[in-house]
Amino acid sequence: MGFLTDGLVGHLSYIFLIVSSLMRRMMLLRLFLVASAVTGIAYDWIWLGNVVGVFWEGLLIAVNVVQIALLWHRDRRARFSDEERRMIARYFRGGTPGHRRALFDHGEWVDLEPGHGLTWQGEKPRWLTYLSDGRAHYTVNGVRLGEIGPGHFVGEMSMLGETTATADAAIDVPTRVWRIDRDKLDRLQDTNPDLFGLVAAAIALDLRAKMVASNTRALEVALGPA
Numbered sequence: 430m431g432f433l434t435d436g437l438v439g440h441l442s443y444i445f446l447i448v449s450s451l452m453r454r455m456m457l458l459r460l461f462l463v464a465s466a467v468t469g470i471a472y473d474w475i476w477l478g479n480v481v482g483v484f485w486e487g488l489l490i491a492v493n494v495v496q497i498a499l500l501w502h503r504d505r506r507a508r509f510s511d512e513e514r515r516m517i518a519r520y521f522r523g524g525t526p527g528h529r530r531a532l533f534d535h536g537e538w539v540d541l542e543p544g545h546g547l548t549w550q551g552e553k554p555r556w557l558t559y560l561s562d563g564r565a566h567y568t569v570n571g572v573r574l575g576e577i578g579p580g581h582f583v584g585e586m587s588m589l590g591e592t593t594a595t596a597d598a599a600i601d602v603p604t605r606v607w608r609i610d611r612d613k614l615d616r617l618q619d620t621n622p623d624l625f626g627l628v629a630a631a632i633a634l635d636l637r638a639k640m641v642a643s644n645t646r647a648l649e650v651a652l653g654p655a
């Protein structure tokens with residue numbers, strides 16, 4: 430019993446440390462780390478008289494408080510255009526404002542002209558492209574099969590499993606897009622899984638929407654003209 434009661438504050442410090450390592454959100458992880466260091470300092474100072482521990486835990490608090498302030502500032506400073514806000518509402522509900530801003534900044538907004546190629550069947554697409562407005566179409570083995578309207582991605586299917594495009598896709602009318610380099614996305618998967626997770630969740634949602642649209646088309650064909 431003495432092991433538990435004698436060092437209650439010391440135990441608490443390590444409990445906070447363990448809880449911090451369970452946190453997936455950086456802000457919470459750092460807050461629990463600070464709580465661990467604060468209780469650790471109290472234990473070291475009052476019960477153990479361990480100034481070395483107090484010094485290093487104080488430094489740990491300072492580093493984490495600065496990092497928390499930077500995260501908070503990044504979230505507060507994040508600003509979005511109207512088209513980015515529409516994309517967030519549709520796809521990027523998760524993540525923090527800072528994450529979303531960083532993701533947009535990894536890509537670019539551009540205007541594309543009719544005829545601009547987006548993907549080529551059998552080749553890895555250069556970009557993952559999101560159509561903010563306008564329209565594209567896709568072709569398999571030279572046969573035009575369908576259109577892709579605003580609010581959808583092009584080049585997302587090849588991110589799952591095979592890396593090569595399942596169709597040729599090209600722009601039909603002047604179209605505003607956000608696009609991100611596929612090689613950069615591959616790197617983000619390793620270097621920044623939080624940002625990559627936002628994209629992965631978005632393309633899952635888009636694939637669902639495309640499946641629903643294809644069911645609707647199949648239903649129209651099955652039922653014939655009304």
Ligand SMILES: Nc1ncnc2c1ncn2[C@@H]1O[C@@H]2COP(=O)(O)O[C@H]2[C@H]1O
Nearest residue numbers: 548567583584585586587594595596598
């Ligand atoms: N049935 C479909 N419905 C909507 N989009 C499609 C369909 N088939 C292919 N595409 C798009 O065409 C793209 C070709 O490259 P990807 O296979 O990477 O991703 C594909 C989708 O974005």
